[in-house]
């Protein structure tokens with residue numbers, strides 16, 4: 001007897017793959033049907049890897065063809081299992097913020113190692129390279145971005161976006177800034193309880209009009225505490241940059257910082273370590289390097305932890321002065337400081353690109369090239 005392929009397909013439309021809603025033709029599970037005389041060969045791909053599901057699929061196909069088409073048909077069923085790809089570990093968390101491509105957290109284990117200085121200089125360097133940049137100062141204990149960007153006396157204004165009132169970040173040197181410091185008095189010691197701080201931060205994240213950003217840098221508070229956890233849980237942080245000096249006590253805390261990001265509950269990829277205050281160079285002796293806090297400590301830590309070493313920034317008086325007057329040092333063109341921050345920023349961008357290549361694209365991680373980045377082209 002000569003069987004007709006259409007009849008076989010019709011019969012298969014009457015049954016479903018175990019655990020799947022649509023019939024096996026409409027669901028696309030049946031990938032091929034071949035008919036030679038009274039012989040039928042059916043190729044089917046199912047998602048359930050259990051033996052029971054495979055057997056049941058095969059039996060159902062035999063039964064329906066025998067019942068609906070020809071009871072003596074000789075049937076061969078090839079069942080292939082294609083389990084859905086396991087989603088990668090929970091690396092991207094929190095709600096994505098529409099328009100923001102990459103959120104990079106800048107952290108340090110120890111206080112005073114230059115985390116805010118590095119954040120501010122990374123931000124202006126990214127802006128110089130042509131990226132759209134924002135900085136969210138989450139350092140509830142000592143917000144320093146308003147001073148470092150010379151906007152301490154400004155306040156974010158409200159704007160109406162689609163009928164909703166939103167906070168407009170303050171802009172300086174092409175960088176959009178929001179800081180907890182805009183909402184406190186300069187001389188007031190603010191004691192934030194965890195939930196209060198988390199609420200204020202949430203407002204600065206989700207009730208703000210950030211617009212389109214390639215990078216939102218987060219200046220985290222020093223250490224590894226509650227506030228870090230709540231930020232990591234409420235934001236899809238692309239990766240973290242850890243700042244340390246080469247000094248033993250700072251390195252020990254940087255190690256804890258890296259461990260925090262690697263924790264099961266957090267799992268934010270560490271983009272790498274920055275060595276700040278790597279050496280001191282006096283302005284009058286530009287070729288002399290004094291390793292005040294030790295030599296290559298952060299570089300060795302990066303090697304030890306097998307994470308990228310992003311670069312070293314020297315201890316230079318002008319970096320401190322620039323921070324104090326509110327004009328990040330990386331804006332001083334044709335200086336070794338500008339070059340050091342450019343080299344660091346290129347490495348950060350490259351690590352973001354690498355990280356985005358290794359993970360599935362999401363709203364939170366879209367930069368995949370360094371196009372538009374003039375310094376990178378140099």
Ligand SMILES: Nc1ncnc2c1ncn2[C@@H]1O[C@H](COP(=O)(O)OP(=O)(O)OP(=O)(O)O)[C@@H](O)[C@H]1O
Nearest residue numbers: 111112113114115116117222314315316319320323
């Ligand atoms: N490379 C550098 N050269 C000279 N001074 C620096 C350098 N990096 C940081 N500083 C200075 O060191 C001090 C501490 O820096 P910063 O406030 O950036 O540190 P931090 O780690 O953010 O501190 P906090 O613990 O308050 O978060 C500031 O006065 C800053 O100007």
